[in-house]
Amino acid sequence: MEYVIRLADATADLADIERHLVDLDxxxxxxxxxxxxxxxxxxxxMAQELSQAFAAAGYxxxxxxxxxxxxxxxxxxxx
Numbered sequence: 759m760e761y762v763i764r765l766a767d768a769t770a771d772l773a774d775i776e777r778h779l780v781d782l783d784x785x786x787x788x789x790x791x792x793x794x795x796x797x798x799x800x801x802x803x804m805a806q807e808l809s810q811a812f813a814a815a816g817y818x819x820x821x822x823x824x825x826x827x828x829x830x831x832x833x834x835x836x837x
């Protein structure tokens with residue numbers, strides 16, 4: 759699943775957040791969108807799990823700040 763996460767803290771430490779998220783999904787990818795400042799996360803974790811991991815890293819994220827994006831999977835590789 760892919761998510762856009764809007765944090766109030768634009769200076770959030772991605773490496774620190776990543777350390778908490780990798781426990782949920784070792785294959786997850788987290789980065790910052792340079793145009794919007796929002797975080798992008800590709801993971802198998804659910805939004806509630808992401809919220810808890812962000813809280814553990816010291817960043818409170820409101821549920822409405824985590825937006826699950828529609829799937830872009832065509833099904834061709836494992837379908």
